Amino acid sequence: METHISHTDTFKAIMGSYPTGVTIITTTDLEGNPAGLTANSFTSVSISPLLVLFCVDEKAGSLSAFRESGRFAVHVLAEDQQEICWRFASREPNKFNDVKWSLSERKLPVLPDCAGLMECKTVNVVEAGDHTIFIGEVEHIEKTDNEPLLYFRRKVGSIPANWNE
Numbered sequence: 001m002e003t004h005i006s007h008t009d010t011f012k013a014i015m016g017s018y019p020t021g022v023t024i025i026t027t028t029d030l031e032g033n034p035a036g037l038t039a040n041s042f043t044s045v046s047i048s049p050l051l052v053l054f055c056v057d058e059k060a061g062s063l064s065a066f067r068e069s070g071r072f073a074v075h076v077l078a079e080d081q082q083e084i085c086w087r088f089a090s091r092e093p094n095k096f097n098d099v100k101w102s103l104s105e106r107k108l109p110v111l112p113d114c115a116g117l118m119e120c121k122t123v124n125v126v127e128a129g130d131h132t133i134f135i136g137e138v139e140h141i142e143k144t145d146n147e148p149l150l151y152f153r154r155k156v157g158s159i160p161a162n163w164n165e
């Protein structure tokens with residue numbers, strides 16, 4: 001018997017099997033409250049100037065904050081940051097409660113101990129289907145030696161021990 005699998009299901013299956021890193025992207029809303037979400041749509045765009053992008057679902061509660069603030073901070077998560085990864089992927093309204101964070105010089109909420117941090121100024125906002133693409137220029141950048149967290153088939157984990165074999 002022929003099975004019918006929709007393009008959407010095949011698309012989701014392919015993208016779900018496309019391994020990525022994981023980021024938490026934060027910003028500050030108009031009232032000065034921190035906002036943010038877990039995102040794996042983050043990617044680099046340009047070297048000169050340094051540009052990055054990420055995509056936000058039209059249903060995301062933090063979308064308006066990203067639109068209004070004009071700045072965002074990308075945290076490339078470290079392998080031991082699984083808990084915070086799921087927390088920022090939840091609908092929890094007070095994601096920043098019980099989480100260590102501080103306000104940067106650029107007035108962005110910054111989480112400690114990530115693998116990398118980029119604070120960006122939004123230079124372009126593109127509507128694309130049910131997502132909005134935010135393109136930002138990197139204004140401040142920091143790196144640690146922490147290994148990154150990976151995302152693959154709805155699970156997160158560390159780089160496999162045999163990676164370099």
Ligand SMILES: Cc1cc2nc3c(=O)[nH]c(=O)nc-3n(C[C@H](O)[C@H](O)[C@H](O)COP(=O)(O)O)c2cc1C
Pocket residue numbers: 022036037038039040041042054055056057059060061062063085088089090091151
């Ligand atoms: C690994 C992972 C990657 C995700 N990537 C994205 C993404 O790139 N864009 C997006 O809009 N949502 C993404 N999500 C889902 C959001 O994190 C989730 O919908 C979150 O609840 C949105 O929070 P908010 O409604 O407070 O903005 C991802 C979730 C996970 C677990």
